[in-house]
Amino acid sequence: MTTMALRNTATLAWRTLVQIKHNPFELFDFSVQPIMFLLLFTYVFGGAIADSPGEYLTYALPGIIVQNLLFATLNTGVGLNTDISKGVFDRLRSLPIARFSPLAGRIVADVIKQAWAIALLLVLGIVLGFRIETGPAEVLATFALLLGFAFAVSWMSVLVAMLVSEPEKVQIFGFVLLFPITFASGAFVDPDTMPGWLRSFADVNPTSILADAARGLLSGGPVAGPVTQSLLWAAGFLVIFAPLSVRAFRRRI
Amino acid sequence: MSAPPAIVSGMDTTYAIHAEGLVKRFGDTTALDGVDLAVRPGTVLGLLGPNGAGKTTAVRVLATLIRPDAGHAEVGGFDVVRQPHQVRELIGLTGQYASVDETLNGTENLLMIGRLLGLSRRAARARAAELLERFDLTDAANRAAGKYSGGMRRRLDLAASLVGDPRLLYLDEPTTGLDPRSRNEVWDIVRRLVADGTTVLLTTQYLDEADQLAGEIVVIDHGRVIATGTPAQLKARTGAQTVTVRPAFGDELDRVREAVARVATGPVDVAGEVVTAPVSDPGALAKLVRDLDEHGLSVAELALRSPSLDEVFLTLTGGRA
Numbered sequence: 315m316t317t318m319a320l321r322n323t324a325t326l327a328w329r330t331l332v333q334i335k336h337n338p339f340e341l342f343d344f345s346v347q348p349i350m351f352l353l354l355f356t357y358v359f360g361g362a363i364a365d366s367p368g369e370y371l372t373y374a375l376p377g378i379i380v381q382n383l384l385f386a387t388l389n390t391g392v393g394l395n396t397d398i399s400k401g402v403f404d405r406l407r408s409l410p411i412a413r414f415s416p417l418a419g420r421i422v423a424d425v426i427k428q429a430w431a432i433a434l435l436l437v438l439g440i441v442l443g444f445r446i447e448t449g450p451a452e453v454l455a456t457f458a459l460l461l462g463f464a465f466a467v468s469w470m471s472v473l474v475a476m477l478v479s480e481p482e483k484v485q486i487f488g489f490v491l492l493f494p495i496t497f498a499s500g501a502f503v504d505p506d507t508m509p510g511w512l513r514s515f516a517d518v519n520p521t522s523i524l525a526d527a528a529r530g531l532l533s534g535g536p537v538a539g540p541v542t543q544s545l546l547w548a549a550g551f552l553v554i555f556a557p558l559s560v561r562a563f564r565r566r567i
Numbered sequence: 568m569s570a571p572p573a574i575v576s577g578m579d580t581t582y583a584i585h586a587e588g589l590v591k592r593f594g595d596t597t598a599l600d601g602v603d604l605a606v607r608p609g610t611v612l613g614l615l616g617p618n619g620a621g622k623t624t625a626v627r628v629l630a631t632l633i634r635p636d637a638g639h640a641e642v643g644g645f646d647v648v649r650q651p652h653q654v655r656e657l658i659g660l661t662g663q664y665a666s667v668d669e670t671l672n673g674t675e676n677l678l679m680i681g682r683l684l685g686l687s688r689r690a691a692r693a694r695a696a697e698l699l700e701r702f703d704l705t706d707a708a709n710r711a712a713g714k715y716s717g718g719m720r721r722r723l724d725l726a727a728s729l730v731g732d733p734r735l736l737y738l739d740e741p742t743t744g745l746d747p748r749s750r751n752e753v754w755d756i757v758r759r760l761v762a763d764g765t766t767v768l769l770t771t772q773y774l775d776e777a778d779q780l781a782g783e784i785v786v787i788d789h790g791r792v793i794a795t796g797t798p799a800q801l802k803a804r805t806g807a808q809t810v811t812v813r814p815a816f817g818d819e820l821d822r823v824r825e826a827v828a829r830v831a832t833g834p835v836d837v838a839g840e841v842v843t844a845p846v847s848d849p850g851a852l853a854k855l856v857r858d859l860d861e862h863g864l865s866v867a868e869l870a871l872r873s874p875s876l877d878e879v880f881l882t883l884t885g886g887r888a
Contacts, residue, residue, distance in 0.1 A: 318685075325682040333670040336711045401666030405727065408630045410655040411683050 319412035326406075326419025330393065331426065345434050348382040352435060355502060356442055363503055368443045375439040376528035377501030379432055380521055383464050384496055386431060388488035390424045391471030395481040398566065417563060421468060428464045432457060447534040456531040459544060463524055466548035469555035476562035501525045520547040582641075583608040583735055583766040584629060589638035591624050591790075598624040599635065600790035604768075606783075608734075611757070611767040613781025615774065617884065621790040622770035623663070626739045629768065630660050642735065659728030662739025662770070667723050669713030673704050676712055676723060680730040698726040702756070718749025725756060736760060738769045742776060754779060774880055788884050801883075802873045810855065812842045813868035823866070826858045846871070 355378060360370030397403045397416070406416045440446070446453060474487050498515055499505070500522035505513045516522050524547070527540035584606040591599040598621045606612040614622050627633045629640055631651035639646070645653040667676045674695050681691025699705050702722040707715060712723055721741060728736060738757065742750040757780055761767055771777050777784050778798045786794040786801070794801060810830070814823040817840060824842050828835045830851045831844035848854070852871045859866060 321685075322683055325679060328682075329668065329671065329675070329679045332675060333668075336670050336672065400669065401663075402668050404627075404630075404632055405660065405666060405680075406683070407632055408655055408658060408660040409680065409683050409731075410652050 319415055319418075322411045322415035323418040323422060326415055327422040327426070330420055330423035345431060348378060348431060348435055349438060351382070352378050352438060352442070359502075371439060371442055371444050372533060373504075373529070374502055375435070375444050376532060377499075377521075377525040379435050379460065379528060380525045381496040381501050382431055382435065383428060383460055384467060384492050384521065385488070386424070386428055387464055387468040387471045388485060388492070389427065389471075390420055390468040391473075391475035391484040391488070392481045393420055393424070394472060395475040395478065395484050398475075399480060414560075414563075417472070421465065421472075424468060425461055425465055428461055429457065432460055446532050448532060452531045455541075456528050459527060459531070459541060460524070463520075463544060463548045466551040466555075469559050470551060472559040473555050473562055476559060476566045495519060496521050499525070520544070523547060582606055583610075584612070584640070584642050584768060586625075586629065586640035587638055589625065589628055589635045589640060591621075591628060591633065591635050597790050599628070599638075601638070602787065602790065602792055604629075604640075604785060604792075606766060606768060608766050609761070609764050610783065611761055611769055611781045613777035613784040614768065614770040614787060615772070615777045615784050615880070616770075616787040617772060620787045622772075622787060623739055624790075625787070626660075626662065626737050626768065626770055630658060630737055631655055656731075657733060657735050659731065659733035659736045660739070661721075661724045661728040661741060662737065663743055667712045667720065667727055670711060672711050673699055673708045673715075673723055673726075676727055677730055680727050684731045686730075694730055698729060702726045716749075717745055718752065721745060721749065721753055722756070725753070729760075733765070735766045735768070738767060740770055740772065742771070742773070750776075786880065786883055794883050801879050804879070804883075808846055808851075809872055810844055810846050810852065811868065811870045811872070812855075812859075812866055813840055814842075815865040815867045819864050822862060823859070823864055826855060826862060826864065829858060830855045841868075 352375070355374050356367045356371045360367035360374070364370035364373060394417070397406075397420075403416060412418075436444075471484065471488065475481075475484050478484055478487065498508075498512055499519040500516055505516035505522065508516055523540050523543045527537065527544045529535060530537035530540055582605045584604060586602060586604040589599045589602040589604075590597070600621075602621065602625055604612065604614075604625070614625060616622050624633070628635050629642060629647060631647050631654050634648055641647070642654045643657040645657070647654050668679070671679065674692075677695035677698055678691050681694050682688070686694060696705075696708075699708050702725065704719060704722060704726070707719060712720060715723060725738075725741070741757070742753050745753065754776070757767060757769070761780075767780075769777070769780055781798070783797055784795070784801055785792055794804065796804065810827065812823055812827055814820050820837070820840060820842070824835055824837055827842050827844050830846055830848065832847045833845040835842060835844040846852075852869075856869070
């Protein structure tokens with residue numbers, strides 16, 4: 315049974331990844347857009363925000379990675395909702411396969427895509443002048459933390475996908491929620507420059523905390539605090555949204 | 568030791584599909600209101616009804632996609648609610664709602680299903696190639712399914728439902744939206760499958776399609792079965808056949824109309840130069856011919872025909888198709 319579940323999940327993850335071959339726009343979505351953000355923030359805003367683009371890059375790269383990661387969690391929900399509305403899910407569910415493998419396959423594929431996007435941004439950042447001040451262990455830890463966080467948050471996207479009727483609505487909901495969360499944070503600028511009320515929000519915002527954790531792990535600096543808090547946030551997302559999503563999944567399909 | 572668990576096969580395997588009293592509600596809407604169905608192995612049952620009659624809901628219950636609120640259904644002897652996995656091992660589903668992945672190409676769609684069904688990579692590839700060949704899709708094997716024409720998509724959809732060689736095939740409105748040529752292709756495929764022993768549950772809103780493919784028809788409307796029988800039985804149920812007469816000479820129209828009225832069991836209709844009327848007596852035609860002859864009336868056209876399923880359907884549903 316378990317072997318079957320793993321095989322089914324692998325097949326369905328393959329199915330999601332092989333789509334990229336046919337729909338290069340998807341690749342555009344999760345790699346070109348963050349690259350443009352990276353260039354925009356570094357060269358257009360960087361000099362104005364920090365003393366130089368290079369200095370700003372050191373601060374902003376982890377933030378850009380985190381922002382991109384949060385938006386990319388929407389892919390999971392959009393993909394699931396598309397499968398449901400197009401009838402692909404019905405076909406899958408009429409097959410003798412492990413019940414949750416369509417969900418698991420999608421999530422596994424999306425975590426792989428997330429890893430690709432993080433690596434791409436990191437490499438490009440290095441090309442532009444970002445320096446990793448720590449060692450390979452810290453870099454691996456950064457990946458693990460970011461991917462774990464993405465995995466946890468993607469359950470929110472799964473829940474939305476189960477509750478709305480069309481894929482576009484997942485996108486709209488996600489955008490409305492994620493836009494303020496990612497920008498009213500310490501991802502791109504130091505919250506110290508914000509008005510008090512916004513600063514209080516930015517300080518507890520998981521985007522800020524995860525960006526701080528990535529900064530600490532890649533550039534050196536405080537690690538224990540932000541990493542612990544990030545893990546707590548991730549656990550919170552998982553504990554709240556995974557059971558709700560699974561329940562909604564059972565009901566919807 | 569206690570007895571080994573019985574190989575959980577249902578009690579009744581006389582029928583490939585056997586449903587009793589299926590009820591399914593969605594909010595205030597009752598999609599199925601006590602539907603009974605019985606399909607013998609190797610036959611085609613046509614589930615006929617207008618849009619919203621509950622056809623798709625019935626298929627979804629029998630395909631284990633939704634649970635009925637009441638009632639009981641067995642597929643291949645397995646209970647659809649308690650043994651969904653076993654049911655899924657027997658069935659293939661094609662239709663308006665079960666669909667192929669538009670972003671994958673033809674080969675990948677079939678490969679995915681083969682792998683999900685436990686075939687090795689090599690076997691899944693071979694099966695995919697074989698099915699693409701059989702459904703005339705080899706040339707489109709490497710094209711994304713989203714770029715297929717309606718007919719090609721439906722063929723790929725059918726191929727996808729056949730990867731596991733199902734004993735039972737559910738076809739949910741398999742030709743809705745297809746042009747006549749593609750429709751004929753799908754019909755040919757279904758006929759071949761039935762000839763090979765596959766049991767088919769076909770839903771359709773096209774009476775012609777049910778007439779062409781199904782050995783037995785269940786007519787449903789508002790979630791209830793309103794008639795069951797072979798196409799011939801259903802046609803006979805409404806009783807009347809129709810006699811059509813075209814007089815050879817226009818000035819004899821009135822006298823021909825009177826002759827027809829003498830055998831008719833309902834109102835005689837005159838449209839242009841053609842007289843039509845319902846008859847039910849098997850000897851009506853012979854009687855009419857003698858009558859016309861005795862009165863020295865000649866006719867250009869004389870025909871007796873069974874009602875079309877459309878007429879049957881309109882009669883059964885009270886004129887609301």
